[in-house]
Amino acid sequence: MLKGVSSVACVGGGVIGGGWIARFLLSGLNVRVYDPHPEAKRIVGEVLSNADRAYGLLTMAPLPPRGTLTFCTTLQDAVADADWIQESVPERLDLKKRVLADIDAAARPEALIGSSTSGLLPSDLQTGLTRPERLFVAHPYNPVYLLPLVELVGGRSTAPETLVNAKAILESIGMKGVVIDKEIEAFVGDRLLEALWREALWLIKDGICDTETLDDVIRYSFGLRWAQMGLFETYRIAGGEAGMRHFLGQFGPCLSLPWTKLTDVVDLDEALIERIGVQSDSQAAGRSIRDLERIRDENLVGILHALQAGDAGAGWGAGKLLTDFEQKLWSRATPPTIDLEAATPLRLIDTRVNAAWVDYNGHMTEHRYLQVFGDTTDALLRLIGVDMAYIEQGHSYYTVETHLRHLGEAKLGQSLYTTLQILSYDSKRLHFFTHIYDLATQCVIATAEQMLLHVDMVSGRTCPAADEVLARLAPLAQRHAVIATPEGAGRHVGQKARQ
Ligand SMILES: NC(=O)C1=CN([C@@H]2O[C@H](COP(=O)(O)OP(=O)(O)OC[C@H]3O[C@@H](n4cnc5c(N)ncnc54)[C@H](O)[C@@H]3O)[C@@H](O)[C@H]2O)C=CC1
Numbered sequence: 001m002l003k004g005v006s007s008v009a010c011v012g013g014g015v016i017g018g019g020w021i022a023r024f025l026l027s028g029l030n031v032r033v034y035d036p037h038p039e040a041k042r043i044v045g046e047v048l049s050n051a052d053r054a055y056g057l058l059t060m061a062p063l064p065p066r067g068t069l070t071f072c073t074t075l076q077d078a079v080a081d082a083d084w085i086q087e088s089v090p091e092r093l094d095l096k097k098r099v100l101a102d103i104d105a106a107a108r109p110e111a112l113i114g115s116s117t118s119g120l121l122p123s124d125l126q127t128g129l130t131r132p133e134r135l136f137v138a139h140p141y142n143p144v145y146l147l148p149l150v151e152l153v154g155g156r157s158t159a160p161e162t163l164v165n166a167k168a169i170l171e172s173i174g175m176k177g178v179v180i181d182k183e184i185e186a187f188v189g190d191r192l193l194e195a196l197w198r199e200a201l202w203l204i205k206d207g208i209c210d211t212e213t214l215d216d217v218i219r220y221s222f223g224l225r226w227a228q229m230g231l232f233e234t235y236r237i238a239g240g241e242a243g244m245r246h247f248l249g250q251f252g253p254c255l256s257l258p259w260t261k262l263t264d265v266v267d268l269d270e271a272l273i274e275r276i277g278v279q280s281d282s283q284a285a286g287r288s289i290r291d292l293e294r295i296r297d298e299n300l301v302g303i304l305h306a307l308q309a310g311d312a313g314a315g316w317g318a319g320k321l322l323t324d325f326e327q328k329l330w331s332r333a334t335p336p337t338i339d340l341e342a343a344t345p346l347r348l349i350d351t352r353v354n355a356a357w358v359d360y361n362g363h364m365t366e367h368r369y370l371q372v373f374g375d376t377t378d379a380l381l382r383l384i385g386v387d388m389a390y391i392e393q394g395h396s397y398y399t400v401e402t403h404l405r406h407l408g409e410a411k412l413g414q415s416l417y418t419t420l421q422i423l424s425y426d427s428k429r430l431h432f433f434t435h436i437y438d439l440a441t442q443c444v445i446a447t448a449e450q451m452l453l454h455v456d457m458v459s460g461r462t463c464p465a466a467d468e469v470l471a472r473l474a475p476l477a478q479r480h481a482v483i484a485t486p487e488g489a490g491r492h493v494g495q496k497a498r499q
């Protein structure tokens with residue numbers, strides 16, 4: 001049975017606790033935090049501010065009102081009324097056991113308790129608890145507010161329904177809970193990461209390459225592959241038409257070659273720590289951690305958006321998950337009210353310039369303007385009844401001419417909105433003028449004048465629009481006819497002739 005969650009407690013508000021706090025708050029849940037660090041409020045505030053920025057770029061779907069954030073002076077006060085308590089204190093078994101025992105004693109009996117541990121066994125964490133059945137590992141990935149995966153691992157005493165409930169709750173906040181069948185130190189993700197990490201330390205220690213080269217090798221090649229398909233499916237493709245079996249046949253014998261040092265663990269002595277520290281400082285080129293976080297977040301948003309377009313627009317992996325989450329948000333939201341009676345252009349789209357829209361000039365690239373104008377056209381069409389049901393009947397409007405003017409610049413994260421004025425129409429033609437405005441200054445960023453024709457999609461020829469569409473169009477066009485013709489309407493591209 002799925003338990004509803006409205007309030008959450010986070011015990012520990014560092015890198016991971018801060019990420020959880022942001023994820024919960026931005027999903028509309030109230031969060032109470034306990035972290036004795038004297039600067040906990042500042043640290044959480046900074047993570048939250050980056051998370052806000054990242055969500056502003058990630059989605060235009062109507063997020064619920066942000067939950068309230070409360071810092072508590074005692075652990076007991078933080079957890080007493082919570083439905084879900086997430087422990088994210090440092091990775092030490094003795095400390096975690098002490099903190100989890102305090103949580104167990106102060107929490108409501110039905111509250112779920114997740115631990116962010118990267119590798120400690122849930123059976124070890126739950127020994128000695130009064131209600132060990134509600135304790136489980138909920139191992140997330142940094143940054144928790146963007147990366148959707150949580151490994152859910154139960155211990156010997158964890159009740160199966162605890163994991164079922166946890167998975168459902170995570171789905172409701174846009175995350176993917178993956179239940180790991182058997183507990184093992186470091187679970188699945190950190191087993192893989194740890195193997196790579198240990199190998200990488202040897203490569204630096206042995207002077208095979210420096211830290212920047214090693215990172216380049218990952219991020220220009222298999223890092224991109226892993227982001228969208230994981231390991232096994234990627235290798236299946238690498239087997240060519242004969243697939244995985246061929247891959248295993250070809251590369252299986254390499255397992256006996258000295259291609260890894262995994263049987264041996266590098267001595268992470270002072271000298272190696274210093275070498276890595278120096279190389280890593282130089283690689284960061286003076287960028288602060290928060291700067292690097294913002295760059296990372298923009299990249300992840302770009303990859304997630306690209307994955308939303310995967311599989312012919314159906315979405316792929318984490319991109320499909322984001323689309324499904326956005327659809328839930330749209331279905332829960334109240335539709336925006338558009339004043340159809342007013343003699344003013346229709347305000348149809350509110351949007352924000354996202355990372356994938358920005359080009360080498362540092363501003364919104366030209367084809368994205370057409371996308372915003374196209375989204376505005378779609379909003380008008382939906383308003384007059386040309387929706388997916390209408391299109392499935394075999395009729396639609398096609399754009400046959402666009403005159404687009406760039407009058408200002410739009411930068412990453414800038415909030416924009418569009419207004420549309422109908423200039424003329426008849427049974428087959430629809431002619432209108434659209435402005436893109438900067439929300440903050442109300443300045444015009446771009447305009448487009450467009451002509452659309454109503455078509456029979458089977459014959460590919462124009463034909464009159466349905467009566468009900470024209471009936472919706474008529475009153476709008478009448479109201480717009482009394483508004484002054486917009487500056488720039490009817491303009492063409494040209495230069496004054498030389499005298
Ligand atoms: N940093 C990472 O990349 C990831 C870490 N994790 C796990 O998350 C957990 C936390 O790690 P980080 O956030 O990286 O550590 P962190 O050091 O950034 O944060 C730990 C926080 O816990 C607070 N704390 C210490 N004792 C406490 C207590 N008794 N009660 C409440 N708060 C207390 C500290 O003041 C600090 O703010 C660990 O179990 C770690 O393995 C999981 C996934 C990724």
Ligand SMILES: C[N+](C)(C)CC(=O)CC(=O)[O-]
Pocket residue numbers: 118140141142190193
């Ligand atoms: C380094 N680490 C073991 C704490 C990493 C993780 O647990 C997951 C991650 O975000 O990489």
